[in-house]
Amino acid sequence: xxxxxxxxxxxxxxxxxxxxxxxxxxxxxxxxxxxxxxxxxxxxxxxxxxxxxxxxxxxxxxxxxxxxxxxxxxxxxxxxxxxxxxxxxxxxxxxxxxxxxxxxxxxxxxxxxxxxxxxxxxxxxxxxxxxxxxxxxxxxxxxxxxxxxxxxxxxxxxxxxxxxxxxxxxxxxxxxxxxxxxxxxxxxxxxxxxxxxxxxxxxxxxxxxxxxxxxxxxxxxxxxxxxxxxxxxxxxxxxxxxxxxxxxxxxxxxxxxxxxxxxxxxxxxxxxxxxxxxxxxxxxxxxxxxxxxxxxxxxxxxxxxxxxxxxxxxxxxxxxxxxxxxxxxxxxxxxxxxxxxxxxxxxxxxxxxxxxxxxxxxxxxxxxxxxxxxxxxxxxxxxxxxxxxxxxxxxxxxxxxxxxxxxxxxxxxxxxxxxxxxxxxxxxxxxxxxxxxxxxxxxxxxxxxxxxxxxxxxxxxxxxxxxxxxxxxxxxxxxxxxxxxxxxxxxxxxxxxxxxxxxxxxxxxxxxxxxxxxxxxxxxxxxxxxxxxxxxxxxxxxxxxxxxxxxxxxxxxxxxxxxxxxxxxxxxxxxxxxxxxxxxxxxxxxxxxxxxxxxxxxxxxxxxxxxxxxxxxxxxxxxxxxxxxxxxxxxxxxxxxxxxxxxxxxxxxxxxxxxxxxxxxxxxxxx
Numbered sequence: 001x002x003x004x005x006x007x008x009x010x011x012x013x014x015x016x017x018x019x020x021x022x023x024x025x026x027x028x029x030x031x032x033x034x035x036x037x038x039x040x041x042x043x044x045x046x047x048x049x050x051x052x053x054x055x056x057x058x059x060x061x062x063x064x065x066x067x068x069x070x071x072x073x074x075x076x077x078x079x080x081x082x083x084x085x086x087x088x089x090x091x092x093x094x095x096x097x098x099x100x101x102x103x104x105x106x107x108x109x110x111x112x113x114x115x116x117x118x119x120x121x122x123x124x125x126x127x128x129x130x131x132x133x134x135x136x137x138x139x140x141x142x143x144x145x146x147x148x149x150x151x152x153x154x155x156x157x158x159x160x161x162x163x164x165x166x167x168x169x170x171x172x173x174x175x176x177x178x179x180x181x182x183x184x185x186x187x188x189x190x191x192x193x194x195x196x197x198x199x200x201x202x203x204x205x206x207x208x209x210x211x212x213x214x215x216x217x218x219x220x221x222x223x224x225x226x227x228x229x230x231x232x233x234x235x236x237x238x239x240x241x242x243x244x245x246x247x248x249x250x251x252x253x254x255x256x257x258x259x260x261x262x263x264x265x266x267x268x269x270x271x272x273x274x275x276x277x278x279x280x281x282x283x284x285x286x287x288x289x290x291x292x293x294x295x296x297x298x299x300x301x302x303x304x305x306x307x308x309x310x311x312x313x314x315x316x317x318x319x320x321x322x323x324x325x326x327x328x329x330x331x332x333x334x335x336x337x338x339x340x341x342x343x344x345x346x347x348x349x350x351x352x353x354x355x356x357x358x359x360x361x362x363x364x365x366x367x368x369x370x371x372x373x374x375x376x377x378x379x380x381x382x383x384x385x386x387x388x389x390x391x392x393x394x395x396x397x398x399x400x401x402x403x404x405x406x407x408x409x410x411x412x413x414x415x416x417x418x419x420x421x422x423x424x425x426x427x428x429x430x431x432x433x434x435x436x437x438x439x440x441x442x443x444x445x446x447x448x449x450x451x452x453x454x455x456x457x458x459x460x461x462x463x464x465x466x467x468x469x470x471x472x473x474x475x476x477x478x479x480x481x482x483x484x485x486x487x488x489x490x491x492x493x494x495x496x497x498x499x500x501x502x503x504x505x506x507x508x509x510x511x512x513x514x515x516x517x518x519x520x521x522x523x524x525x526x527x528x529x530x531x532x533x534x535x536x537x538x539x540x541x542x543x544x545x546x547x548x549x550x551x552x553x554x555x556x557x558x559x560x561x562x563x564x565x566x567x568x569x570x571x572x573x574x575x576x577x578x579x580x581x582x583x584x585x586x587x588x589x590x591x592x593x594x595x596x597x598x599x600x601x602x603x604x605x606x607x608x609x610x611x612x613x614x615x616x617x618x619x620x621x622x623x624x625x626x627x628x629x630x631x632x633x634x635x636x637x638x639x640x641x642x643x644x645x646x647x648x649x650x651x652x653x654x655x656x657x658x659x660x661x662x663x664x665x666x667x668x669x670x671x
Contacts, residue, residue: 028203030343031196036189036205037078038254040325040333041067041085042289043128045092046099047328048116048378050370052455053094053389054472060367061453064116066360067329068371071120074334074358080191082207083121086289087128087258089113090142092328094471095378098385100134101477107159111142112378118163119377123187126211126256127168128290133477135224147180148173167211167256170237174230183241184210186250193341205339205346208250210241213258214290216271219572219582223479233268234259234277242282251346252337255283260291260324261304261317275307278317284348285335286317288324292451294331294357295324302518315355323355327452331357365661389468394601396465398609400473402458403637405446406500406515406524407620407667409644411613412458412473414528417442418612419600420565420593421529424482427587428563435484435563435586439551441529442565443493447475449521454634454661465607470598476522478567480589480596483580487560491546492578493525494534498545500524501538504669509627514538514667523575525566527617537621538669547621567593614645620669628652628666635663 041064050063060066075081090096090111099105099112110118117125131139140147144161169183186208193203215231238255245253255277262272270276274288288295293302296315305312315322315335323333338352360368375382400412421442428435448458460469485493500519504512527534534549549556563586569575572582589596607613630652641649648668 028193028201028341029195030341032193032201032203032341034191034193034203034205034339034346035078035080036191036207036252036337036339037074037081038285038287038333038335038337039071039074039081039083040287040323040335041329042287042325042333043086043088043292043327044113044329045088045130045327046090046096046113047093048095048112049375049382051382053385054468055459056386056389056468059455060370061361061455062328062330063370064113064329065370065374066368067332068116068120068374069368070332070358070360072371074332078336080189082187082189082254083123084209084254084256084287085117085122085125086256086287087126087211087213088130088289089125089128091130091133091477094389094468095381095385097471097477098388099381100138102388103384104138105142107141110160110162112381114142114162115377116374119373122162122164124165124167124185124209124256125162126258127166127171127181127213128258129214129217129220132217132221132224136228143181145181148176148178165209167209168213169210169241170212170215170232170234171217171229172232174228180229181211183237184208184245186245186248206249206251208245208248208253209256210238210245210253211256211258212237212273212277214271214273215269216574220569220574222568222572222582223588231269234273235266235280236268238277238280238283242280246282252284252339252348253282254285254287256287258289260288260293261307261310263304263307272304274322275304275310275317278309278320278322283320284350285337285353286320286322287333288322291324292327293324294326295322296355296357319350321350321353321355323357325357329360330452331359333357389466389471391467392464393467393470393598394465394605394607396460396462396607396612398607398613399462399640399643400458400460400613401640402446402448402521403633404641404644404646404649405449405521406631407641407649408616408618408646409641410526410528410616411609411644412460413444413446413526414615415600415607415612416444416474416593416597417528417565419597420444420480422600423480423589423591423596424563424565424587427482427589432586438484438561438563439531440563440565441490441527441532443525443527443570445497445522445524445526447522448472449524450633450662451521457634465601467598470594470601474594474597476567476569476593478569478593480565480591480593481568481571481585482563482565482587482589483571483584484561484563484586485579485584486558487549487556487562488558489579489584490556490562490564491549493564493580494527494546494549495543496575496577497523497525498536498538499542501536503541504538504623504625504629506539506623506625508625511628511630512625514629514631525570528615529617530615532617534618535621536618537623539621539623616645620667623669625669629669630664630666632662633665635661637663638665
């Protein structure tokens with residue numbers, strides 16, 4: 001943990017009480033010193049409270065109400081703090097869906113997440129990709145913005161929204177080229193400092209904040225954005241605005257970058273451009289997001305954290321202090337900048353900066369207390385969301401879970417595929433007769449596979465099903481799309497999905513990890529169709545793993561054509577799947593995948609394992625290994641694997657050895 005610099009002064013609090021800060025501060029003398037601590041939240045995803053709306057139970061492992069405790073502690077530790085948010089703020093929890101789709105907030109009402117952030121005194125923020133999920137009209141309303149983009153209603157007065165500036169530099173109006181939001185803001189931040197003689201003084205520092213979001217929004221939310229806005233490359237945008245910010249007086253520049261670290265060749269459309277952004281001169285601090293990871297992390301094996309120029313222990317990217325605080329309020333990012341005045345302006349010493357993340361989970365695995373003031377602010381919205389998600393939709397006679405989806409349990413996936421495929425078949429019969437003879441397949445993925453902890457798995461109990469269970473089965477607000485692919489393209493799709501697994505060496509006697517933790521579970525697309533069979537050979541390199549792909553008992557030919565039901569994210573290029581760039585889409589549904597699933601559940605009324613949870617299309621290719629092949633899931637769940645017919649899985653007694661609570665399991669490949 002960062003140890004705060006204690007050279008700065010109890011006298012500052014007394015000065016504030018005397019209102020001396022309201023007067024202009026004289027310029028500090030050369031040699032004056034101060035510390036400015038940047039606090040970052042990222043990817044809150046509407047998790048105001050520590051509550052799981054899918055399980056209808058409190059969850060102390062997440063929520064801004066606990067991050068609030070870390071924020072208040074940091075403000076006690078450090079005299080000068082600046083609290084900023086990275087984006088992906090308004091969407092993700094059922095609370096966010098409720099306020100956007102079910103009972104949309106009115107112009108005079110801020111979102112629950114913004115109410116909490118306003119109360120906590122956030123001082124700036126940027127925009128993530130998920131802010132665009134509900135269109136520019138909604139985004140403009142809830143951020144109190146007027147974009148002037150086509151399709152965005154003009155308002156005489158701004159609506160309620162965040163009480164802090166939102167900055168975003170690389171998304172512009174498609175016609176005028178004007179930035180959608182202010183590209184940057186320069187904040188005049190009052191600080192406590194020390195003169196060259198060590199005596200306390202009050203001063204101010206001009207902090208410029210500039211925002212960037214991933215250009216991939218143009219594919220993921222194409223229906224809302226195409227023709228209305230366009231994105232510009234991060235590197236070009238930074239080179240344009242950062243000198244301008246300096247000319248406008250910014251002494252410290254903080255880049256709020258909603259993207260992770262990718263060392264591939266630079267492209268203006270790349271999803272994760274932060275590694276390249278850090279090489280643009282003039283950035284003093286880099287706030288990362290989008291990747292849902294924690295940085296710095298000396299033990300991380302993530303490819304982006306092990307690039308040249310990345311110091312994953314000290315928190316530097318090409319020498320720039322950088323932090324990423326995970327997701328859902330589980331961590332608070334902290335960058336302590338050391339400032340020195342040169343007689344003209346404050347200068348940040350990058351080498352002297354200290355970077356850390358603070359977790360809401362203590363070393364003894366307990367959690368910090370929630371800030372009760374946050375819960376009190378949003379009780380009405382919280383209660384309304386709970387009432388909504390309890391709406392009944394059907395029944396199931398089997399448990400649908402994702403604990404063992406990585407090894408073949410399709411109990412939480414098949415019903416999603418069935419709903420998508422049935423919807424597309426009906427549409428093709430009624431509206432696309434030219435495709436009526438093509439087989440309709442469907443792919444879906446296990447959206448919750450433990451990435452955020454042992455509670456982060458889809459888990460729907462037998463019995464009555466409500467809307468919260470449907471949201472657990474389909475987590476994201478995607479729209480249903482159908483694409484036409486040939487047999488070669490279908491195989492390439494499955495090959496990409498098989499990147500979920502590490503390459504296993506059969507000759508090794510040491511335990512080998514089956515799952516590639518750097519490959520998200522939501523990209524592990526799979527078929528669950530009785531007409532399709534295929535094997536995944538994890539002893540082969542990525543791209544050569546799919547074996548014996550058949551349809552109705554016959555080998556799939558490279559030229560054979562299929563329609564595949566999926567979502568707009570995947571159809572438009574999300575996840576980097578070969579050939580999927582939007583050009584193969586034959587039907588973009590106006591309905592989202594979750595709504596399609598809910599309608600299917602209502603019409604089916606009662607699900608059974610035989611009809612809705614047993615069509616396992618894929619197997620691991622048989623292979624003998626000298627040593628065990630292992631994977632991690634929630635502990636004590638072996639009975640669920642057995643219920644799903646996965647008799648080749650056993651739980652090992654050693655646990656995961658990492659203190660995170662996961663159980664360790666062994667899989668016998670090919671059984």
